[in-house]
Amino acid sequence: MRGDGDGWVFGSDGSRRWGRHGAAGLLLRAPGPTGRATVLLQHRAGWSHHGGTWALPGGAIDSHESPEGAAVREAGEEAGIARDSLTVRAERVTWTEDSGWSYTTVIADADTQLATVPNGESTELRWVAEEDVESLPLHPSFARSWPALRSVPVRAVLGPDVVTTPEPRTVDLGERGFGWIVAVVATERVEDTIDAVRGENDGTAGTADRRTTVVITADDAVRRAVGSVLAAEL
Known part of the structure; x- marks a missing residue:
């Protein structure tokens, strides 16, 4: 069924973009066999x-929809992904035009590599390891936005206020992009949190743990104590 967002928007240079109210796509991550991120x-x-290229499930935003709503709906239509099987983590406007048209990438996680059901807009749907994405012939717009969307491995230091150990998942690093939790260190006191961070920074942590460190906390006191280390909430 066609929505009121379906239609082309033309730029001043004659280029065309799909979606009268803009467009959105879903960047869905899930852990692969080794726990590393796949998309x-x-x-x-x-x-x-741009048929024959690889990109994200997505499409036009209808006038009544948010970018998140459109991206999740399109993933359901094009890949058979149910809304309750994913958790939205963030969104980024990854493309804008002088016409006012924009594309929003909605970033979400699934606990496992979900089964997919392609519709007529796909020849294949595939879970791809992040390090292999650039080896595929990508849609030009997706190729330009991918470097800012891909994740880096993250070592998560849990503050004393965090009682739930996170599974592998996306962490929004703000201007630094995105991380994917591959290691977790739980702490019981603020002093332990600081020591865990210092151990990473002074090189005493094991080689396997030398990754971007993020402190997971909602406690302002812990945020102040860890200083310049990025702090994020679950």
Whole structure:
């Protein structure tokens, strides 16, 4: 069923973009066999715009929808992904045009590599390891936005206020992009949190743990104590 967002928007240079109210796509991550991040990519059908390239499930935003709502809906239509099987973590406007058109990438996680059901807009849907994404022929716009969307491995130091150990998942690093939790260190006191961070920074942590360190906490006192180390909430 066609929505009121379906239609082309033309830029001053004659380029065209799909979506009268802009467009959105879903960047869905899930842990691969080793726990490292994989992303769900769509091999676009040959008849579609930039057919034969790889990109995210997505499409036009209808006038009544948020970018998140549109991205999740499109993932359901194009990949058979149910809304209750994923957790949205963040969104980024990854493309804008002088016409006012924009594309929003909605970032979400799934606990496992979900089964998919392609529709006529796809020749294939595939879970791809993040390090292998650039080896595929990517949609030009996705290729330009991918460096800011891909994740870096993250070592999560849990503050004393955190009682739930997070599974592998995306962490929003703000201007630094995104991280993917691959190691977790739990602490019981603020002093332990500081020591865990210092151990990483002074090189005493094991080689396998020398990754971007993020402190997971909602406690302002812990945030102040860890200083310049990025603090994020679950």
